Amino acid sequence: MFDISWSELLIIVVVAVVVVGPKDLPRLMRTVGQWAGRARAMADQFRRSFDDMARQSELDELRREVQKLQQSPMTATDYESFGIKESDFPTASNIEDVGAAPPKVDAPATAAAPAPAPAATAATGTDTSAALSATATSHQA
DSSP: OOOOOHHHHHHHHHHHHHHHOTTTHHHHHHHHHHHHHHHHHHHHHHHHHHHHHHHHHHHHHHHHHHHHHHHSOOOHHHHHHTTOOGGGSOOOSSHHHHTOSOOOOOOOOOOOOOOOOOOOOTTTTOOHHHHHHHHHHHHHO
């Protein structure tokens, strides 16, 4: 930053001791250090704000590019400018040929409804305990 040799630094210290005096020299050095710190902080803040402005302009440019692409899709000449030939694209008549859609599945065949089991109710005039025992013996056989 500064190109000060040891001899120049020694002359500055001697002049400071003579002009300010040895009693007030620590207070002067502290004040100079605080000023240097403030100057460094201001320089960092300026650099950060400059970087933020540059980043914001890049983001704005990127947003404009995205909006441009959303409003007008790419044409064959756009693809050619990137070195992509139209023949490189797969020609598919259906989206399922590309593989983007899930495969079609045949609808399951409807199974016949199971026949209702004979109900042993009081309406038929049979005894429920007799019907249950008859059902149990028929399942064991």
